[in-house]
Every structure is written in C-alpha cells, then in structure tokens.
Amino acid sequence: MSRTTAVHIDLAAISENIRTLRRGLAAHQFMAVVKADAFGHGAVQVAKHIEASVDALAVAFTEEAVALREMGVSAPLLILEGPHTASDLALAGKLNLWPVIHSDEQIEWCKTLGADLSQAWIKIDTGMHRLGFAAERYAGVRDILLSYGIGEITAMSHLASAEEPDDALTRAQLLSWEETVRHGQDTTSLHNSAATQRGLSASSDWVRVGYALYGGQIKGLPNPAPLRPAMRFSSSVIALRDVPIGESVGYRGRWTAQRDSVIATVPVGYGDGYPWGAADGTPVEIDGEIAPLAGQVSMDMVTVDVTDCPNLTLGAPAVLWGDQPSIDDVAEHCGTIGYELMTRLTSRANRIYHT
Ligand SMILES: Cc1ncc(COP(=O)(O)O)c(C=O)c1O
Known part of the structure; x- marks a missing residue:
C-alpha cells in the first residue's frame, strides 16, 4: 500500500515540551491534559510515553479514563467533567480516578461513594459559567466532601481568556479565585497552557496543560522558550x-x-x-x-x-x-x-x- 498521507506524532517533542514548560515553573505540580485522544495525538501512546515525567494526567470523562487504565496507564487521572452518573463515581473509587465535583447531584453520590476516593477536585465557577459552584459555596462543599471521607481536596477553576490577563473577565475571575482560595489550606489549580506560558500571577499549585504540550502556540502569547509541534x-x-x-x-x-x-x-x-x-x-x-x-x-x-x-x-x-x-x-x-x-x-x- 502506498498512500503517503499520514499523521506523524513525535513523542519526543511532547517530552521536550514538558521539560521546557517545567523550566519556567516554580514548585508547581504538572498535569498533562490528554483528553480527546490527547488532542488527536493518541491518548494511550502519549499517556504511556509521558506518565513518568508528569504528576498526573487529565481527561474529560470517565470512559476516556477507563480506556487508559485498561491499557495499563497507572498515573493519577483527573476527570475534568467529573462523574456523569453514580456508577461513574463508583468506577473512580475502583480505578483511583480523581473526580472533579461541580454539582449538587455529584455531592449526593459522594455521600455513599466518597470514602473510596483518594482525592476530589472542587470546581469553582469564577465567571466562565460552564461548570462549578458559586465561589461562596466553596468552603461548605469542601466540608461536606471531607465529612464523607474523601482523602484530599483540591480547589480548581478555569479561565475563559487566560491569554489576555488584562481583560475585564480575566481580572474578575482572578479576583473571585484569590478571594476564595487565599486563606484555605487546600491545594489549588487554575493554570492552563496560556496562564502557564504567561506566568500568570495567581494561586495554582497545579498547572493543567493541554495545547502547549503538543507544541500549539496560542496567538498573542510570548514564546521565549519555543515549543516543538508534535x-x-x-x-x-x-x-x-x-x-x-x-x-x-x-x-x-x-x-x-x-x-x-x-x-x-x-x-x-x-x-x-x-x-x-x-x-x-x-x-x-x-x-x-x-x-x-x-x-x-x-x-x-x-x-x-x-x-x-x-x-x-x-x-x-x-x-x-x-x-x-x-x-x-x-x-x-x-x-x-x-x-x-x-x-x-x-x-x-x-x-x-x-x-
Ligand atoms: C478544565 C480544563 N483545564 C485545562 C485545560 C487545558 O487547556 P489548554 O489546552 O489550553 O492548556 C482544559 C482544556 O480545554 C480544560 O477544559
């Protein structure tokens, strides 16, 4: 067969991009986002190649995580949309997946299933209005989840325009975020690729990096350490x-x-x-x-x-x-x-x- 049309994936470039991005970070923990088949690069191949060099991986939903576990990926795995059903949450307990909890329905499922979870991440809606609890509910949700026996809590939010730090929406989100997490003892996660590459000054013990891993260059961002397209x-x-x-x-x-x-x-x-x-x-x-x-x-x-x-x-x-x-x-x-x-x-x- 002779069709030359192909998608070449350079796994070494992804590893190099992780090293490049990590050099610009302080003590952050690094989460590699491998949802949507690792942005089309092949989730199993990418996850297996990089799992030892990152602190955790993230996917969008439970089926994506189960497919990785079935192929032998053992790194911690965050489910960004959280469980869609109680049985998704039961699987999270069994497979050591970290669910994002963003709704009251999910809290209810945690009542009986939470004790099996080593971690849960609470999503705070700081202004993107896609998923998450209103910021003022954070402390209450956290206390409930801890009382259900969940091992560890991380506070997370997502920025709608991280590439534009002076944008009014970004500023409002950052204000809400810092007010919510500043006095807490929980670990935090805010930064996506753009925030990470910009070195955005905000609480984020974890970075959650997707596009930049693969060498994508978001328009308007500084690029002092060029990333390699994978x-x-x-x-x-x-x-x-x-x-x-x-x-x-x-x-x-x-x-x-x-x-x-x-x-x-x-x-x-x-x-x-x-x-x-x-x-x-x-x-x-x-x-x-x-x-x-x-x-x-x-x-x-x-x-x-x-x-x-x-x-x-x-x-x-x-x-x-x-x-x-x-x-x-x-x-x-x-x-x-x-x-x-x-x-x-x-x-x-x-x-x-x-x-
Ligand atoms: C909640 C969440 N965190 C992190 C990311 C990674 O974003 P990026 O690919 O811009 O790094 C995404 C990607 O869509 C996301 O939805």
Missing part, C-alpha cells in the same frame, strides 16, 4: 498540471488562475480532517516551500498553486501542518483554532509514532 500532517503530490490563465480549479470553480499556473494535487481532504473551510491562500509546504491552497478542499484531495515552486516532480513531499506551516497559521486561514484542527483528524490517515 504533529506533522503530511502527504505528497500525486498530480501536476498546467492550468492556463482564466481557467478555474476544483468544486464550483472557486479559484481562477490569474496567470498561466501549475497546480499540484495532494491526496488529503476533509475526509482525513483537513478543514473544508480552508480559504484560498492557506499555506501548504510543498517540497520545502510554502505554497498557497488554490480551490475548495475536496473529501480526498486539495489543490495547491505551485507556479512559484520550480523543478517540482510527482511524489514531492507536502506538509499540511507541522514545523511549517504551523497548525496555528493554518487555523487562521480556516476561521478556526489549532485545538480544533488537532482534534478533528479522522482515523483515515495513519498515525505514525516517532520517539
């Missing part, structure tokens, strides 16, 4: 054709040649997770040169204007994202974010792991 989505050229001035390319003839042009066809499309919404001009690396996407993305193919890439031959390598173009650059041309591009890849393109 994902390279690549393919190769299967057709080259001359397209005369005035002729169009692809579905609905969206792109029209403004000069006599050369178009390369690359066998990757939205069926693999390359975004259908990619605009003309989205960067693609062809044989080491950046060239612009030309025409609507098809299910299985994209077309690229390679008029300015001399001496191209069939089989020339193509990179949809990786070192260049970065996934964040591509996302900007597609009206989305790199997080979505990482996690929307389908299983159609082979994952190839490098250590």
Whole structure:
C-alpha cells in the first residue's frame, strides 16, 4: 500500500515540551491534559510515553479514563467533567480516578461513594459559567466532601481568556479565585497552557496543560522558550498540471488562475480532517516551500498553486501542518483554532509514532 498521507506524532517533542514548560515553573505540580485522544495525538501512546515525567494526567470523562487504565496507564487521572452518573463515581473509587465535583447531584453520590476516593477536585465557577459552584459555596462543599471521607481536596477553576490577563473577565475571575482560595489550606489549580506560558500571577499549585504540550502556540502569547509541534500532517503530490490563465480549479470553480499556473494535487481532504473551510491562500509546504491552497478542499484531495515552486516532480513531499506551516497559521486561514484542527483528524490517515 502506498498512500503517503499520514499523521506523524513525535513523542519526543511532547517530552521536550514538558521539560521546557517545567523550566519556567516554580514548585508547581504538572498535569498533562490528554483528553480527546490527547488532542488527536493518541491518548494511550502519549499517556504511556509521558506518565513518568508528569504528576498526573487529565481527561474529560470517565470512559476516556477507563480506556487508559485498561491499557495499563497507572498515573493519577483527573476527570475534568467529573462523574456523569453514580456508577461513574463508583468506577473512580475502583480505578483511583480523581473526580472533579461541580454539582449538587455529584455531592449526593459522594455521600455513599466518597470514602473510596483518594482525592476530589472542587470546581469553582469564577465567571466562565460552564461548570462549578458559586465561589461562596466553596468552603461548605469542601466540608461536606471531607465529612464523607474523601482523602484530599483540591480547589480548581478555569479561565475563559487566560491569554489576555488584562481583560475585564480575566481580572474578575482572578479576583473571585484569590478571594476564595487565599486563606484555605487546600491545594489549588487554575493554570492552563496560556496562564502557564504567561506566568500568570495567581494561586495554582497545579498547572493543567493541554495545547502547549503538543507544541500549539496560542496567538498573542510570548514564546521565549519555543515549543516543538508534535504533529506533522503530511502527504505528497500525486498530480501536476498546467492550468492556463482564466481557467478555474476544483468544486464550483472557486479559484481562477490569474496567470498561466501549475497546480499540484495532494491526496488529503476533509475526509482525513483537513478543514473544508480552508480559504484560498492557506499555506501548504510543498517540497520545502510554502505554497498557497488554490480551490475548495475536496473529501480526498486539495489543490495547491505551485507556479512559484520550480523543478517540482510527482511524489514531492507536502506538509499540511507541522514545523511549517504551523497548525496555528493554518487555523487562521480556516476561521478556526489549532485545538480544533488537532482534534478533528479522522482515523483515515495513519498515525505514525516517532520517539
Ligand atoms: C478544565 C480544563 N483545564 C485545562 C485545560 C487545558 O487547556 P489548554 O489546552 O489550553 O492548556 C482544559 C482544556 O480545554 C480544560 O477544559
């Protein structure tokens, strides 16, 4: 079989990113977020590769945690959405998972099942209004959970715009957070990638890092210690054709040649997770040169204007994202974010792991 389209995952880059991020931290404990199949990088492969170099892992829901335990991952595992049912909570006790508790219903389940939990994290809604208890309820919830025999409590919250520390919402969230946790003895966790990379000054004994692990670069953040992209989505050229001035390319003839042009066809499309919404001009690396996407993305193919890439031959390598173009650059041309591009890849393109 000869399809060259593949998603290469550089596990060593993830390890290096952890070391880079840790260098900028003081005594923080490091939680690696491996939800959504480790942002499309393969949760089992990533978790197994990094579990010894982090303090804990996090997933979104219980099924993701159970799948990791079944594959032999033994690091502490936080369930960010907490249990959806009482039986999820029972599993947390059995498998040593740390549930996030954010609702009264979950507190009720803890009455009978809490004694089996080594830890629970209480989610405080400091202003994102997605999950969590109002800040003034924190102390009461904490006392109830401890009375049910839960071993240890960590206070957590999540920032809606950590990349913008001066934003009014961020400032309001930080105020609410510090007022809630300042005098408590519990450990705390606030920082995501952006807060960690910014060195945001706020209580956060634990950092919970997702996107930065994989080398994603959130727009507007300082990047003093560059992170390495762990994902390279690549393919190769299967057709080259001359397209005369005035002729169009692809579905609905969206792109029209403004000069006599050369178009390369690359066998990757939205069926693999390359975004259908990619605009003309989205960067693609062809044989080491950046060239612009030309025409609507098809299910299985994209077309690229390679008029300015001399001496191209069939089989020339193509990179949809990786070192260049970065996934964040591509996302900007597609009206989305790199997080979505990482996690929307389908299983159609082979994952190839490098250590
Ligand atoms: C509650 C929570 N904590 C931490 C993270 C990690 O965020 P990031 O990937 O920006 O580091 C996420 C990601 O969505 C999250 O939902």
